[in-house]
Structures are given as C-alpha cells and as structure tokens.
Amino acid sequence: MNKIKKCRYLFLLITILIPLLFLNSNLFYHSIKKNISDLNENNNESFKDNVRISQGVSTLFEGTEQNLNITDTGMSNEGFMANLNVTKKMDTVRKKVRVDNIQNLKGGKKRR
Incomplete structure (x- = not known):
C-alpha cells in the first residue's frame, strides 16, 4: 500500500x-x-x-373568552387551520382565478 x-x-x-x-x-x-x-x-x-412559573401554556390564557380552546402545547383544540385569523378582505382577495390547476400555477400574462 x-x-x-x-x-x-x-x-x-x-x-x-x-x-x-x-x-x-x-x-x-x-x-x-x-x-x-x-x-x-x-x-x-x-x-x-x-x-413561580407554571408549566402549561393554557394557564396563560385562562379567563380570556377569546382563547378558551388552547391546550398546554399551545395548539388549538380545534386544530391549527380553524384558528387562523384571516380578515374578510384577505378572503375576498385570495380567490382561485383560473379553473385549471396548471394555469393557476403559472403567472399572469407578461407585459411588454
């Protein structure tokens, strides 16, 4: 070698x-x-x-009416997607413009 x-x-x-x-x-x-x-x-x-810190995340949100469904891990009891805060304006803007999936992925027409 x-x-x-x-x-x-x-x-x-x-x-x-x-x-x-x-x-x-x-x-x-x-x-x-x-x-x-x-x-x-x-x-x-x-x-x-x-x-004197408590271990659970849910104790931070006790007493608030808006966030009663938060678990100790910080996730929502209803799941992640149901708890997203999306305004009505964003819902109206975020539409599927084209019917075909491939057309949807492509951008708009190029301007010269």
Whole structure:
C-alpha cells in the first residue's frame, strides 16, 4: 500500500468508525442521559420555585373568552387551520382565478 491509501484508511478510521463506536455504546448514552437529567432536575426545580412559573401554556390564557380552546402545547383544540385569523378582505382577495390547476400555477400574462 502506498502512503496515500494508508492515510485515507487512517482518516476513515478516525473520523467515522471511532465516533460510531462511542456513540453506539451504552456507557456513552447513559452517561449523557444521566448528565442531562441531573442538570434538568437541579436547575429546573430551583428556577421554577424562585420564579413561580407554571408549566402549561393554557394557564396563560385562562379567563380570556377569546382563547378558551388552547391546550398546554399551545395548539388549538380545534386544530391549527380553524384558528387562523384571516380578515374578510384577505378572503375576498385570495380567490382561485383560473379553473385549471396548471394555469393557476403559472403567472399572469407578461407585459411588454
């Protein structure tokens, strides 16, 4: 083998195989998972107690008549499309002008 091929194989070994071995090992995964969970428990609890923040988004909208259907994730109970705020003017402007789908995708006539 010449030096270039040896360098390529060494490069492949260093960049691809060694990280794959470490990332797929259970020891690496559990150590990362443990560190993240420890950080989350220690920092989140003290921060939450000091600031008195509630976890759900829906609690921010309690008592407002307009937004009673918001869940803890921030999504609407009725779905996303039903909750869009579109004015009547936009509804009248946004029309399908042409009948054919391909014609609809094309722009208008080019002016000279």
